Amino acid sequence: MNSLQEVYLDNNPFPSWEIPETVKEATSLKNLSLINCNVTGNAFSGPIPDLSGLQSLRLFNVRENQLTGVVPPSFTGLKSLTVVNLTNNYFQGASPLFDKSLAWDYLLWDFAKLVSLETINLSNNKLSGSIPKELATLPKLRMLDVSNNDFYGGVPKFREGVNVVTTGNLNIDKDGPVSPSSGGGSDSGSGNESSKKSSSVKIIVPVVGGVVGALCLVGLGVCLYAKKRRRPAKVQSPNTNMVIHPHHSGDSDAIKLTVAASSLNNGGGGGTESSYSHSGSANSDIHVVESGNLVISIQVLRSVTNNFSEENILGRGGFGVVYKGELHDGTKIAVKRMESSVVSDKGLAEFKSEITVLTKMRHRHLVALLGYCLDGNERLLVYEYMPQGTLSQHLFHWKEEERKPLDWTRRLAIALDVARGVEYLHTLAHQSFIHRDLKPSNILLGDDMRAKVSDFGLVRLAPEGKYSIETRVAGTFGYLAPEYAVTGRVTTKVDIFSLGVILMELITGRKALDETQPEDSVHLVTWFRRVAASKEKDENAFKNAIDPNIKLDEETLASVEKVWELAGHCCAREPYQRPDMSHIVNVLSSLTVQWKPTEVDPDDLYGIDYDLPLPQAVKKWQASEGLSQTGDDSGSSSSVYGSKDNTQTSIPTRPSGFADSFTSVDGR
Structure with a gap:
């Protein structure tokens, strides 16, 4: 082992195996390349071996494997290294134990010890913090590219001839970040490409996430790429490329939630230079x-x-x-x-x-x-995932999908669920939101047939202090409020109109735009208004407009009639004539959960007939109890108006001087 200088086992997907511990004995090893070899990193149970003894090592390439554990900090002591590639593995855990005061988010100042570094390319990542001034001491450094990150603070003064690229860092020369998620989103593709080709000292390292501190991958240079992995005849397992860490509000950089994955453009070429190339749609940064x-x-x-x-x-x-x-x-x-x-x-x-x-x-x-x-x-x-599909399927396609038609109770509950969800958007969220595309296909049902509103691709934050914004018209014909369709002006009343159309669909079983209907009845809202206008004259027209799949009894018909009236108000031509969502919730909830008195137990009435006026009811009760109003000499303790020593609860006598009845003058 002492005389071993080069090991190349690229693109040999052996059965799962480990990097042997004995590799540390190869003190003369210069090149170690294990690209795409299914190396499992000590069976996922520990870090890769300590390489501190390999002082002659110049190339260490283990990309496209399944290495896990902590990246050994011994890399910082290998002065001869020229290329390190750890891309597309599953390294995780805390950073090496360096002085906290010298720590840099994801990177450490110890890179300044790597005196052979010529190029450091850290572009297009989510790195934050300040640029360590120690990097300015690297004697051979020619290029430092930190573009499109979240760095803040001043840029260290580098010696003449060092090309420092900081574009895309919005907070450079500022004391701190404006927001935790600020940063550029542009790609510096071609420029990075050329700098890589002219560089002789490189490293590519993916970051999968930090546990308590930031995950540090220490080497000759770092480029944190997260691209989708593309390996021939190898399918990524979902449970091996997720490392999740909860966000902690007290430290925006210390603990974050990230699920990262990456890929290189090629499937595993042999050359070290070509292995760094990337282009176009293959790129995918880690976004925290x-x-x-x-x-x-x-x-x-x-x-x-x-x-x-x-x-x-x-x-x-x-x-x-x-x-x-x-x-x-x-x-x-x-x-x-x-x-x-x-x-x-x-x-x-x-x-x-x-x-x-x-x-x-x-x-x-x-x-x-x-x-x-x-x-x-x-x-x-x-x-x-909502297993019962969309309201549209249950309302319009239940026969084709061999479902049962929705009864009125279920339709009413779905309408209330939708109204409550949109009410939250309008008034109960931390700020006001407008959905803009409410329709049955955006209402999903769970196993319990409870409804949830979906598809927030159109949600927009309403500006504070305003109730409307002007925007590009987006939505679905048949559900668009007229003022929105004509002017593009959107308010919460736009969602009210859409919900009104949905209520009409729930009542009638007809689509908002139904080409199977006669020409004058294609548009549901127009047809609905016409039926509503003739409702008082022709009661049968109203009943015939109700979905025949709804079994009508007296109670159901009364409920449908109230929702019919509500739907008409929601689809009023003028926005100010439409109710707020909270009013809709109140109306629907009163129909969904109606209070009914329970059967009265005669024993609970204590002999009082509540159908009589109060004075007569009291007299009847007194007679049934054998009580006297005269205060006779019997001294009975059961007398209603007994002595002052009587502690029974009863109706007291009226003090003398009080009128027989109260007038407005007495209301003082």
Whole structure:
């Protein structure tokens, strides 16, 4: 082992094996390359071996494996290293124990000990903190690229000839970050590419997350890439590429929640130089977003949806296709793969800002956003799975799908659930939100048939102090409020109108736009208004408009009539004539949970006839109890107006001087 100088075992997917401990005895080893060899890193039970004795080691490349544990800090002491590549493994755990005062988020000042470094490329990541001044002491450094990160503070003074790139760091030259999630979203692709090709000292290291401190990967140089992994004949297991750490509000950098995964552009070429290249849609940075968001890798979503197969499609919408998936622990999810034409012009920062908004929406009648994925131009949202599908399926397609039609009680409960969910958006969330695309296909049902509102791709934060914003018209014809369709001006009343249309659909069983109807009845709202106008003259027209699948009795008919009236108010032509969502909730809840008195037990009446006026009821009660109003000389303790010593509870006598009845003058 002492004379061993080079080991190349690239692209040999052996059965699971470990890097032997004896490798530390190869003190003359110069090149160790184990690319894509299914190395399992001590069976996932500990760190890779200590390499501190390999002082001649120049190349250490173990990318595309399944190494786990803590990256050994011994790398910082290997002065001969020129290339280290740890990409696409599952390293985790705390950073090496360096002085906290010298710590840098994800990186440490000990890189200044690597005196051979010529190029450090840290672009397009979520690194934060200040740029360590110790890096300015590197004698051979020619390029430092920290573009598109979240660094703040001043830039250290480097010697002449060192190219320092800091573009995309919004807080450079500021005392601290403006917000935890600030940072650029642009890609510095071509510029980074050229700098890599001219560099002789490189390292690529992915970050999977920090447990208590930031995860440190120490080497000759660091480029934190998180790209989707593409290995030939190798499928990523969902339970091995997630490392989740909860966000702690007290320290925005110390504890974060991240699920990261990455890939290189090629499937495992042999050369060290070419292995660093990346391009186009293959890129996917690790995105750490505050507020507890979950970042999920593209390979996990491909795996659980069978590579987005047709068999897994739950539905299609204006913003993309929704696929069903199931995680390794049995959790079922719905993955919305947004159309590239819809999101291609949407900046990364804007998309992440919307995600931050969406994850703050927590309500029992809103479909929960579980996570998201950014991979090149891909934008994927992961929601909780609702097994009973959409309200549209139950209302309009129940025969084709061999379901039972919804009875009126269930329809009323669904309407109330939707109203409560939207009420939360309008008034009960931390700020006011407008959905803008309420319709039956965006109302999902769980196993208990309780409804949740979904599809918040159109949710926009309403500006404080305003109740409307001007925006691009987006929604579905048939559910659009007239003022919104004409002017593009949106208020919460837009959602009220849409809910009114849904109430009409629940009552009639007809679609908002139904081409199967006669031409003058295609538009549900117009037809509904016409029937409502003739309702008093023709009661049968009203009854005939009700969905025949609703079994009508006297109580149900009265309930339907109230909802009919409410739906008409919701779809009033003028926004100010429509009720608020809280009023709709009150009306629907009064119909859903109606109070009814229980049967009265005669023993609970104590002999009092409550159907009589109070004076007569008292006299009758007194007679039945054998009580006297005259205060006779019998001295009976049962006398209603007995002596002052009588402690029985009874109606007291009227003091002398009081009138027989009260007038307004007495109301003082």
